[in-house]
Amino acid sequence: MTSVPRTADTTALLEELRRRWATTVAAARDGRKSAAPPDAPAPDPGPYADNLLARWSEPQRHYHTVEHLAAVLTRIDELAGHADDLPVVQLAAWFHDAVYRPDRSENEERSAALAERALPELGIGAARTAEVARLVRLTTTHEPAPDDPDGEVLCDADLAVLGGPPDAYAAYAAAVRAEYAFVPDPDFAAGRAAVLRQLLALPHLFRTPQGYDRFEHLARRNLATELDLLGGG
Template sequence: MAGMTSVSRTADTTDPAQELRQRWAVTVAKARGTKNPSAPDPAPYADNLLSRWREPQRRYHTVDHLTAVLYRIDELAQHADDLPTVQLAAWFHDAVYRPDRSENEERSAALAERALPELGVGPARTAEVARLVRLTVTHDPAPDDPDGEVLCDADLAVLAGSPDEYAAYAAAVRAEYAFVPDPDFLAGRSAVLSQLLALPRLFRTPRGYDRWEHLARRNLTTELDLLLGA
């Protein structure tokens, strides 16, 4: 999910895309583990992914969302077992996105399974990236899954925005589903919000829970009340 506008950044750059490309190159190098002179240049893969995140049907699952998730992962990095794997999963988790389809996570995971071996990432780490991408269907990681907890917390952090930030997020979601009639959107969105509120905890990392749980539940409850009262 898209991040909040208050994310603090560790680098000051006039070209966010260039910063993302640099982050991608560093992450891929760490994920490979050992230097391999024959491994392909990661730059074209970054360009391909960024072009996907810029597709015109997106209003919420955008480059801004990718950037926000990556920075939230930075904030939660101490909780992760394998930080490069979580970071790769962030890049791929919404890389395939069509609002009118339900298999986006599966197709995104399959894209990772194709691309990462080409880049020289080993099979175990590739499989773990794909698993984490598929986990974003439910955002319900197991208690012994710290990497899943970090990715899911980072993806859900938008829910804890200020009222204005949350309203902008909700409006972007509605814009992505502009083709859905209001009654159908209301029913579907209400179901998603109810599913999230039914989780024992929205945020599984200690830092995420302390910082975002209360605000996120307040925002979700407010939106659900507004939808049901419409």
């Protein structure tokens, strides 16, 4: 698996993410070790972190990078009081774009399947594994049900970039375009405009009270501005 070159800042970020991963796995374990004998110690989470971080560092990524993963985890921290099972939401963040190919449509499904394979090996029980996979699949639509606080936290954290300052949003939009550099400009503009209209048609982009108050207004303004720039307003 090829990875992008590392700077000192990236190396520090990767080390911090490894620490976060180990803490989350420890919190999520329930004593089940399905891939090992009953008296064997739980597997070391380190190699799993390395595999995931290598995936998040693949060269085709310009937005869906380790920086995005770190940003989503930070937002989850900020919204933690709304979650029912915080370690599950954090694990879902790690897996939600673990498989990412801009020219494929099944990224979320393949990412969820990866979680379903890896988490039992790490000693994560069946119920939590299934919930992580469900949350990963939910990022296909970002439309959690009203009685799904963990889904609301994950989706709000993933979409928080939409409610950033205009310069940060412009950088995000440029990174998305870079991931789709293989698509001709007219086709990209049409496809991107359709995505923006779909987002703007949602009754609420953000479902947690804190996420709505903090991001909703600016996100809609950013989306509408981009749509105008694409000629689709």
